[in-house]
Each structure stands twice: as structure tokens, then as C-alpha cells.
Amino acid sequence: MELRHLRAFVAVAEELSFSRAAARLNISQPPLSQQIKRLEREIGVPLLSRTTRSVSLTAAGEVFLHEVRAALAGLQDATKAAHRAAAGQLGTVRLGFSGPTSYQALLTIARTFREHRPDVRLEIVGPLYGGELVTKLIARETDAGLLRLPVAAPGTRVRELARHPLVAALPAEHPLAGRKSIGLSELRDEVWISYPAGRGSVVNQTVRDACLAEGFAFQRKQEAPDTHTILSLVGAGMGVGMVPNSAEHLEVPNVTLVALDGGPYVPLGLAWRDEPPAPALAALLGLLDEVIERMPADS
Structure with missing residues (x-):
């Protein structure tokens, strides 16, 4: 079932006129008529009742119109969500942390990230020791780890946040x-x-x-x-x-x-895999300068 056939049906159903629907879609009337016929064949029931003077919806057409409108609206929402995810405005970041002595840094990261990316979910994993966090990071069970440095693991990148x-x-x-x-x-x-x-x-x-x-x-x-x-x-x-x-x-x-x-x-730092980060993680990494500035002075 082609998306253009569904949009063509909605246009005809709302205009109740093939000529007006064709003008609305910026196509000629014969191709529009063919699209509707193909859709009806695929559905297996008539959706429109046609006479030489009028077009009306059948009972099946009325139900189908309601469902198609919802589906197209959902598709539009999904498209917007995909664009937001690609921009790092939606998604999930799985952040591991190393325990009570990193709570202040965790609080600062979470607060800063929420202010800039309120719709991205920050999933906290831990507390764990540094070696355990690195293992989870390499195994792709977390996206980043807030842990004590140094990190002796190839394939990782690190940004120091504070020294205690x-x-x-x-x-x-x-x-x-x-x-x-x-x-x-x-x-x-x-x-x-x-x-x-x-x-x-x-x-x-x-x-x-x-x-x-x-x-x-x-x-x-x-x-x-x-x-x-x-x-x-x-x-x-x-x-x-x-x-x-x-x-x-x-x-x-x-x-x-x-x-x-x-x-x-x-030192306390953030570690992540040495690879192009997913958009949500990239958004978090882009905020690290601000996180460091907001850390308590005694850090």
C-alpha cells in the first residue's frame, strides 16, 4: 500500500471532488482516479461512491478515512521524532557512575543535561567500580561512564571533569x-x-x-x-x-x-567509546565545558 495512494484518498474524501482533489495534489485527474482504483482493489472494498454529479464516501470509506488520517498523523509525528533524535533532542543516554564520591558530578551532569535536552532520557547505571564501568562501556552496555581516572582501556576517550x-x-x-x-x-x-x-x-x-x-x-x-x-x-x-x-x-x-x-x-572523568557518538551522547559531550564550570569550587 503506497503512501501517495492514502494521501490521494484523503484528498478526494475531504474535497468530495476528483477535480478539486487533483488540483489540491497538483496532479491531473486521470492519475488520481487510477490511484484510488488501485487502492480500492488492494483494500478489496469500494471506498467511494461515484456518480456523474457527485462523489461520496461508502460506509467502509468513512471508517477507512478515520484510520488513514490517524496513520498519516502518526507518520508525521514519527518523522518529526526522527529528526529530533538525529539532532540529539530525543533518545537515551546510558550513563554509568562510580559511587557516592561522584554524586556531585552526577548531579551537575544530570541537571545541565536536563536543562538543554529535557526530552532525552538519562539512564543511570551503577554504582560500579571503574574497572566494571570500563567493561560495561566496551561491551556496549553503557554509552558513557563517570569514573575515576586513569582509564587503561584501548578504544576509549576520556575527559577529566574534576580532581579530588x-x-x-x-x-x-x-x-x-x-x-x-x-x-x-x-x-x-x-x-x-x-x-x-x-x-x-x-x-x-x-x-x-x-x-x-x-x-x-x-x-x-x-x-x-x-x-x-x-x-x-x-x-x-x-x-x-x-x-x-x-x-x-x-x-x-x-x-x-x-x-x-x-x-x-x-581525577574524576567521563569516558566513552572512541567512535562517532550517537546524537544524544554527542549532545551530552558538547555540554562538558559547562558541566566543568558548574562543578563545586572544591572539586
Whole structure:
């Protein structure tokens, strides 16, 4: 069934005149008559009742006209939607994120994106560790990932959004908790609570490298699945931890975050596959300068 036949039928049905419908469609009358006859043969029932003086709709034609109008309107809407999707104004972006210490960045991205692309759905995946996010990105299970850098994966591109210094998480009653800052080596004999091994935690690797640079290996006695749990265990007096300073908003009771003298930092960035992005993702990537400008000053 050809689209032009449907439009021809609507024109005749609305004009109730082949001559006026032909003029409306800017074609001659004989081809218009042939289109209607072909449509009726394809449908299998007469749609128009013709006499030498008038044209009227049959009962089948009246029902068919109603359905065709709806179909053409739906086609028009679909065409508009396709154009909007091609312009990055419709669609879905699947964004992975790495947990509580990236909440502020996630909030800034979501708010900025919604302001510019209110009809694009932002589907959040996570929280996951950096290595897990990269795996999902490469497997095309996400479109982009908000994660700690560096990203050691070929076929990806990265934009740094913020840098967060690592701080010591201490029980409030710890002898060093009252200090404005401490040296990393002052924690060499402490029991450490850390993120899980084997899940691609950039913070774990950064802490390990920083401790080795100070001449000691941290004694990891307890693992916790996320930053909030690390802080909760610290608050319970089970040990000390090292977390990005962006964890300050969690405000876990009985925990004090203390700056490290010349301590390491962990960058936070957005990663995506090194290929032409879909329009909705391209729209998000085009907003990263604004996202960076809107990030909190302490980021």
C-alpha cells in the first residue's frame, strides 16, 4: 500500500471532488482516479461512491478515512521524532557512575543535561567500580561512564571533569583527628579499611602507590563495598581509610576527614567509546565545558 495512494484518498474524501482533489495534489485527474482504483482493489472494498454529479464516501470509506488520517498523523509525528533524535533532542543516554564520591558530578551532569535536552532520557547505571564501568562501556552496555581516572582501556576517550584530593578518614577519637593535616607516613601502623581488591578501584591503586612512595605498604585488614560503608566502619573504630574529599557530603557520625600533606589526588572523568557518538551522547559531550564550570569550587 503506497503512501501517495492514502494521501490521494484523503484528498478526494475531504474535497468530495476528483477535480478539486487533483488540483489540491497538483496532479491531473486521470492519475488520481487510477490511484484510488488501485487502492480500492488492494483494500478489496469500494471506498467511494461515484456518480456523474457527485462523489461520496461508502460506509467502509468513512471508517477507512478515520484510520488513514490517524496513520498519516502518526507518520508525521514519527518523522518529526526522527529528526529530533538525529539532532540529539530525543533518545537515551546510558550513563554509568562510580559511587557516592561522584554524586556531585552526577548531579551537575544530570541537571545541565536536563536543562538543554529535557526530552532525552538519562539512564543511570551503577554504582560500579571503574574497572566494571570500563567493561560495561566496551561491551556496549553503557554509552558513557563517570569514573575515576586513569582509564587503561584501548578504544576509549576520556575527559577529566574534576580532581579530588584523597583524605584520611579517622575515628573522631583518633589522636590525629584533631589535626588540620597529617603526613601519610603517620598512618603506616594503622589498620586500613579499603575498597575491594580485584574490582578495578583506582583509589586502591593510588593509595597503594602513595604508601609505597612513603616507604611502607598499608595493612589492609578489612574491605568494604563502597565509600559509605568504609566511613561507617571507620566510625565504628575498626580502622582508618582513605577516600576522596568529595565524600565530605556523606557526613557519617564519629568520622573525621583530615587532609594529607602533599597527598595524592584522584581525577574524576567521563569516558566513552572512541567512535562517532550517537546524537544524544554527542549532545551530552558538547555540554562538558559547562558541566566543568558548574562543578563545586572544591572539586
